[in-house]
Amino acid sequence: MKSILSFRDCRGNPRELRLAAAVALLLLAHGTALPQAAPQPVTKEAALRSVVRDVIAPGYQQLAAKCHVLTEAAEALQRAREPEALEKVRHAWVGALLAAREMQWLQSGPIADRESLASFYYSKVLPFRMETVLSSAREIDDSFIAEFGATARGMFALEYLLFEGKGNELNHTNAPAAPASAASSASEWARRNGYILALARDLEARANDLAKDWTAPGEQGAAGKFIAGGQQSLSLLVNELAQFTEQVAEQRLNFILVLPQPISRQLGRIEGSGSGTSQESLVALLEGARKLYREADGSGLEGYVKHLNGPLAERLETQLEAAIGASQAIGAPLEQAVVAHRPSVQSAYDKARALEILFKVDLASALGVTLTFSSNDGD
C-alpha cells in the first residue's frame, strides 16, 4: 500500500512534501498546546451556568432561609419578653448577615434592579431617624417601611435595634438608645419589637425575591440573561471580584490599620463593631469570593480558568486560601485585634492585597476582560 507520507513517494512531488511538512508542523504545534488542555475543558457557557446554579442561586436561597429564621426569631421575641429570645434573634441576625456577606461580591443584577443593595449592605444608619420611628404613633407596616430611607431600614438598622449597648467590650461613644432587652415600658418593648419584626420581614421578602429571580426559568430570567451574556457576564464577574477585593483590602483592613488612635473613639466608623461581627464579616466576604471562584466541583470559574491558564488557577486558589486563613487567624473583632494583635490584621491586609492584584491583573488578562474599576480612590 502506498503511504502518503513516504519520503520516497514525496521526493518526486514537492507539493506532497510541503503538505507533509505542514501537517508535521501543525502536529508539533498542537503537541505543544496539548499538555495545557484539560481532558474535558470547561467552556465559558458551562462555567457561567455553574456559577448561577451552584453559587448565585444557592447563595440567595441561603440568604432567604437565614432571613426566614430571623423573622421567626423576631416573631418569637414579640411573643415572649425574654433575654433568651433576644439572643436567638441576635444569633439569627448574625446568620443572615454572614449569608448576605457571602453574596456581597455581586452588586449588580436583580439586587440592584430591585434597589435592595442598601437594605443588605448600607451600614450608615442614623439613630435619630430610627428613634423617630420608635417614638411615632403610626403603625409600622409595609407602607411605613417603604417610606424609610436606607438610614432607618435593612440589615444595619436591625443591628442597631438588636445590639446597641451590647456590642463588644469596647465602649461606644455615641450609644443613644437602650438595647431591646432594656426597653422600659411594655409599650416601648412592643414598639421596638414591632420595628424589628417589620424590618426582618422586609429583608426576608427581599431575599425571597432575589432567590426567585435567580431561579426563574427561561431566557428572560436573571439566570438566563446572565448565561446568555457570555463574555459580558464573565467581564461583570471579574469586575465585581476586582472591586470587591479592593473594598475588602482597603475599606476594611487598611481602613482599620490607618484609623487614628484611640480606636474606641472610632467605633462608629467600623462596620459590624456594634454587633462584634467585623472579623466574621471579613471571613464571610472572602468565603463568598472563594465560593464564586471554586464552587461547582471544578465546572465553574475555577474550571474555566484552569482550562485557559492552569498555573493561574493554582495561584488563585492558593491566594484565596491564604487570604481566608489570615483573616480567620485574626481571631477577634477587627477593632480589638488592631490594638491587641496588629500584625495579624496587617498580614490579612497583605494577603487580601495580593489577591486583589491577582484578580485585577492576572485574572482579567487571562479571561480577556476589560476592567472598569475605578482604583486610586485613596484620599
Add this chain to the structure above:
Amino acid sequence: MTATELHTPLPLRAGPVDLSPSRWCGLANLHNLVSRPVDIASLAAFRFLFGIITAAAMVRFVAKGWVRELYLEPAFFFSYPGLEWIRPWPGLLMYGHFILLALFAIGVALGWFYRVCIVLFFVGFTYVELIDQTAYLNHYYLISLLAGLLVFLPANRAWSIDAWRKPEIRLGAAPAWTLNILRFQIAVVYVFAGLAKLNGDWLFRAQPLRIWLAARSELPLIGHWLEQAWVAVCASWFGAAFDCSIVFLLLSRRTRKPAFVLVILFHVATWILFNIGMFPWIMIIAATLLFPPDWPRHWLSRFCGYGGRYFRVQEWQRCMQEALTKQSPQGALPGQLKPVVVSALLLYAVIQLALPLRSYFVSQPSAWTCSGFNCAWRVMIAEKTGYAEFYAFNPASGEHRKVSVKGYITPRQELLMAQDPYLIQAMARRLAADLNNRGAAPIQVRVVAFATLNGRPSQLLINPDVDLAGIPPPGWIEALAQ
C-alpha cells in the same frame, strides 16, 4: 467597442512585477522602481478608496462618542515629548474638527480640490493623533503615513473632479515611485507585523490569541471552537505565515487572485473576532496597491461588460466606456527625478525600516517596556494588563500617602497608562508638580505597578523605590521574568 477592446494594452502600462533576483540589482532596476512610467489608475483608485474609508472612520469616531471620551473628558493628556503644546479644541469645536476631517476625506475620495483636502486631512488627523499617547493605534499611524504620502502624489490626475474640471492636469501615467512608495509602506506593515510574531509567545504558547479567541467564544457557529487550545495554535501559525508572505503572494501574478481572497477572508475574520476598528478595511484596500497598476481599468472594463450583458443598460455602458477612454493615458509626469526627491524617498524608507527595527535592539521585550513598541507594526502580539498606584513620599519625614489620579485621567486612560512605564512616569511627574506647587517640601512620587504580559504571572512593572518625578536610574523598569 466591446469591453475587452476597451482594455487594450496601454503604452505606459506596467507589466506584472518580476521577482527574479536578476531584476533586483543594478541601476536599471532602480530606474524601474523609481522613474518608469506606470498607469496612474491604481493610484487614483487607492485615493478614492482611502478617502471613503477614512471618511467612514471619522463619522464612526463621532458616532461612537469617542470625541468626548478621548478628547473632551480627560483633564490630563499624555503628550508626546516636545509636543505638550498640542491640545484638543474646546467643546463642540472638536466635533467640528472631526466633521471637517470627514469632509476633507470625501474631498480626497472625489478628487475635489484634492491637494487642499489631503493636506488638511493629513494635518488635522495627525494633530488629533498627537494629542494623547493613549489614543495611539497602529492603523491611525498608518492612516497618517498614507495621508502624508498622498500629499506628494498626483493621485488626483485621473478619475477625479479636479481632472474633470481641468483637463490639462489629466495624466495616464505617473513615475513608478508614486506607486512604489505606497507599496513599500504596505509591505513594511505586513512584513514587520509578521516578523514581530516570530517569537515564543506567539508560536509556542499561542498567546495572546489563546486569550482573545476564548473571549469570543459566544460567537455563533464557530464560538465553541475558539476556546480550544489547538485552534489558537493554528491561528497563531497561520497569522504569522500570512503576515510574512502575503505581500509576495500579492505581487506574484500566479498567486495574486487566491492571495487577495485570502486577504479578504483574513481581515474580515479579524474584524469579526477582534476589536480592531477600521484596520481590516484599510488593509484590504491597501492590498490593491500590490496589484498591477492598471487593475482598476481591468476591473471596470469587466464590470462594464457584465453590466451590458446582464442588465442591457446601454446608456450606462456608454458612460462607462466614455469614462474609461476619456481618462485613458494622455501623458506622464517627467520620469527624471530631482535628487531632492530621491533623497526624500530614501530618507523616508530608511526611517520606516529603522523604526520597527529599533525594537530588536533592546534587551527586554518591547511589549513589556513599551520602548520601541509603537510605530513598529507590532500588531496584536501583546495582551497586557496593568494596575498602578501612586504614592506621594516626603523624603524629609519619611511619610507616604496614596494619591488619586481620578481627577486627572479617565478610566480608559488609566487602563492604558497602567501598562506603560513611560505613561506612568508622565503621570507621576504631573502629580509631583501639582503636589510641590501646593506644599513647601519637595515631594517624590513612587509607584506600585503590577502588570502581566501574555498570560504570565503578574509582576512589578516599575521599581517601587524609584522617584518617578525625577530622572529615574537605569533599570527602573523591572525585567520581565521569563
